[in-house]
Amino acid sequence: MMLSSRAQLPDEAELTWDAGDAHPEPVLDNLPPHIVTKNTAAMYLMGGFAVLGGVYVTAVAVDKPSKVPFAPKTFPYNGLEAELGKKTA
Numbered sequence: 001m002m003l004s005s006r007a008q009l010p011d012e013a014e015l016t017w018d019a020g021d022a023h024p025e026p027v028l029d030n031l032p033p034h035i036v037t038k039n040t041a042a043m044y045l046m047g048g049f050a051v052l053g054g055v056y057v058t059a060v061a062v063d064k065p066s067k068v069p070f071a072p073k074t075f076p077y078n079g080l081e082a083e084l085g086k087k088t089a
Helices: 038-061 076-080
Strands: none
Touching: none
């Protein structure tokens, strides 16, 4: 069963969240400019990118397995030169 109300909703009522308390809030979080300005938000974003870039550069610098993907080995008989086809003089 559906109940219908005859009361009219005010214009833009869907843009206000009214939880029944004394302070209805806007649905779309519009931050006042004194909380985070555009310049501060841009600095936060660039700082985050700088931290992520620093982590990436550090990971690339200390990533030895990508530079030497195999364990160094020593082979007998002068490094298997004759067996691998290297001609001796």
